[in-house]
Amino acid sequence: MLVRFHGAAGEVTGSCHEVEANGHRLLLDCGMIQGSDEDERRNEDPFPFDVGDIDAVVLSHAHIDHSGRLPLLVKRGYRGPIWTEHATADLLKVMLEDSANLAQMDADRDNKYRRDGKSNHKPLFTKTDVAAVLRQVRGMDYEKPREILGGVTLTLRDAGHILGSASVELAADEPAGRRVLAFSGDLGPRGTPILRDPVPVPRADLVLLESTYGGREHRERQATLDEIRDVLEHAWADQGNVIIPAFAVGRSQELLYWFARQWDEWKMSRWKIFLDSPMAMRVVDVYGRHERLFDDDAQAVWNGRPHPFKMPNLQLTPEVAQSQAINNVRGGAIIIAGSGMCNGGRVRHHLRQNLGRKQSHVMFVGYQARGTLGRRLVDGAETVRIFGEDIRVNAVRHTVGGLSAHAGQSGLMDWYGAIEGRPPVVLVHGEDDAREALAKALDKKLGAEASLSRVGMQREV
Ligand SMILES: [Zn+2]
Incomplete structure (x- = not known):
């Protein structure tokens, strides 16, 4: 068995690993590179392998940096199965269709500005390519091993990162004996709401471990909840709105x-709550179809009152006119809208309406990348430009940490530490300082032989 590293090696996006097992060739993930325009242009490059040689794809979860080049793979001739957990299969449809829409909009905008007749910018892929991907997806349950190719068995285990996310175990009956490769996928922190905690692979000969937060720990969840409660109290006292940009x-x-x-404790019944994101609404539907994956706490909340997606004061606003009507609400509204980093989507309209008012509050609950509107606001910009208009920021800004979807260092160590015999580990999906910190901790505390993947590197299992 052999692994070749093609992406998410020294960076966080573009997850893609090629595996040779028992004479077959597989891909673990086929993710999009995300970042600057220059980085993202690399998505159009030829794949570093012959598409015709790939016999199967295994997808760890639906995030675009793990799944976003699947339409391109299919467009370039891949006709085999794409194995993944059932909920990931459903989320994949939402994610890839959104991605195809964005690609089309980018191409249209480009073509509009360059009317020299020559520049015919085509999107990376279209909805037709996405439909082809979805026809090749084969859904699986967690913890049910399946022989996906002759002598190659796949088992998926809950990774607790997003709904349907999986760690991957590939076992190959090679002439020299049985070899097992474990790939963590992206691992969630313990106690993530709704989701179960990550389940380790029992035994492996080589481990590929994500390391996004390999160099740090998250704060206690209770502190985060107290912070959200305080923001809501503060905003209610100011009689303002709360805008929450969210993925x-x-x-x-x-x-x-x-x-x-927290319905009673946070006095939620007094608010008007809006979920103003068509994509988030589609995801709400997917959650509804996969309640069997929820942890015990969430099962209890879902069976109690109120149901999180059917709170009496929750309004879902799919139509543009409904979204615009929220502009008339001057106070007492909580508005959850995308995009999570404010660089697109409906949240910008709500920011335009609310940033100038000193009674408004903006609560950031996720990572804000450099260069985004969200980051400028978090960094304290006094004015920001939205839809060509300069807006003075008078609203109160809050950054609530601790809601990460990635395990911190001790969570990663615990997942790895539970694997029998502490096999060698290759760190993927992390920037170099995070990977180096994790490698050091793995060596020191668990005596693990840890190395860092590089693009083009190969490793025997
Ligand atoms: Zn992810």
């Missing part, structure tokens, strides 16, 4: 879960 997958649903769970 459509995971974070938006998590917020609704907390509102329902």
Whole structure:
């Protein structure tokens, strides 16, 4: 068995690893590179392998940096199965269709500005390519081993990162004996709302471990909840609105879960709550179809009152006119809208309406990358430009940490530490300082032989 590293090696996006097992060739993930325009242009490059040689794809979870080049793979001739957990299969449809829409909009905008007749910018992929991907997806349950190729068995285990996220165990009956490769996928922190905690692989000969937060720990969850409660109290006292920019997958649903769970304590019934994100609404539907994956706490909340997605004061606003009508609400509203970093989506309209008012509050609950509107606001910009208009920021800004979807260092160590025999580990999906910190901790505390993947490197299992 052999692994070749093609992406998410020394960076966080573009997850893609190629595996040779028992004479077959597989891909673990086929993710999009995200970042600057220059980084993202690399998505159009030829794949570093022959597409015709790939016999199967295993997808760890639906995030675009793990799944976003699947339409391109299919467009370039891949006709085999794409194995993944059932909920990931459903989320994949939402994610890839959104991604195809964005790609089309980018291409249209580009073509509009360059009318020399020559520049015909085509999107990376279209909805037709996405439909082809979805036809090749094969859903699986966690913990049910399946022989996906002759002598190659796949088992998926809950990774607790987003709904349907999996760690991957590939066992190959090679001539020299049985070899097992474990790939963590992205691991969530313990106690993530709604989701179960990550389940380790029992035994492996080589481990690929994510390391996004390999160099740090998260704060206690209770501190985060207290902070959200305080922001809501403060905003209510000011009689203002609370704008929460949030990612459509995971974070938006998590917020609704907390509102329902803390219903009495946070006096949630007095608010008007809006989920103003068509994509988040589609994800809400996916959650509804996969309640069997929820942890015990969430099962209890879902069976109690109020139901997180059916709170009496929750309004879902799919139509543009409904979204615009929120502009008339001057106070007492909590508005959850995308995009999570404010660089697109409906949240910008709400920011335009609310940033100038000193009674408004903006609560950031997720990572804000450099260069985004969200980051400028978090960094304290006094004026920001939205839709060509300069807006003075008088609203109160809050940054609530601790709601990460990634395990911190001790969570990663615990997941790895539970694997029998502490096999060698290759760190992927992390920037170099995070990977180096994790490698050091793994060596010191667990005596593990840890190395860092590099693009093009290969490693025997
Ligand atoms: Zn992820």
